[in-house]
Amino acid sequence: MSRSRPRDGFTLVECMATLSVLMMMGLAASTLLSKVTQIGIDTNADKASRSMVLRLSRQLRQDVAEGDKVQLSSDAKSVSIQLDQSVIRYTVQRTLVSGGPVAGTPVAVERAVTKMDTTESVERYSLPPECDPVFADDEGIVSLRLTSPEQRHVWKIEAVKP
Incomplete structure (x- = not known):
């Protein structure tokens, strides 16, 4: 029996192996x-959150320092700061369904300046969904805890009353 002459080219098995690789x-x-794209998106979101928290902390500290009287709501979700003829109110905003917050929904702190029963300006500070902001008023310090106590890293803004 004679062997057939070798042919030039690829066999089907070689072609399939190359395509698989x-x-x-x-x-x-x-x-x-x-994954690299998602890391970039997450990094930008973290940077924006940090920037927003820094803006919120500067504004809250300035308002408390200039304020005459600070009043905390009973549910600790808002605080009112009395100035000369205006009131600055910080309120936690979260999406609610059936009276309760929805986990993972956007959360924000809203700052409204009211003068003689007229709202002059409203600012909204968007926060990451894992934030659970709560205000507290200790003897000489107004604080805004941004994360729940169960979380490993706690973000807290403190402003000293005059």
Whole structure:
């Protein structure tokens, strides 16, 4: 029996093996690219949250320092600061369903300046969904705890009363 002459080219098995290796490399590259993109998105969101918290802390400290009287609501979700002829009210805003907060929904602290029963300005400080802001009024300090006590890192803003 004579052997057939070798032919030039690829066999079907070689072609399928090459395509399989290339497909795995493409899948790994696309997975890596999506993870890097998600890391970038998360980093930008963290940076925006930190910036918003810094703005909120500066404004709260300034308002408390300039205020004449500070009054905390009974549910600790808002605080009113009396100035000369205006009132600044900080209120926690969260999406509610059936009277309770929804986990993972956006949360914000709203700052409203009212002068003679007319709202002059409203500012909204958006916070990450894991925040659970609560105001407290100790003897000489007004504080805003941004995270729940169960979390490992606690964010807290403190403002000294005059």
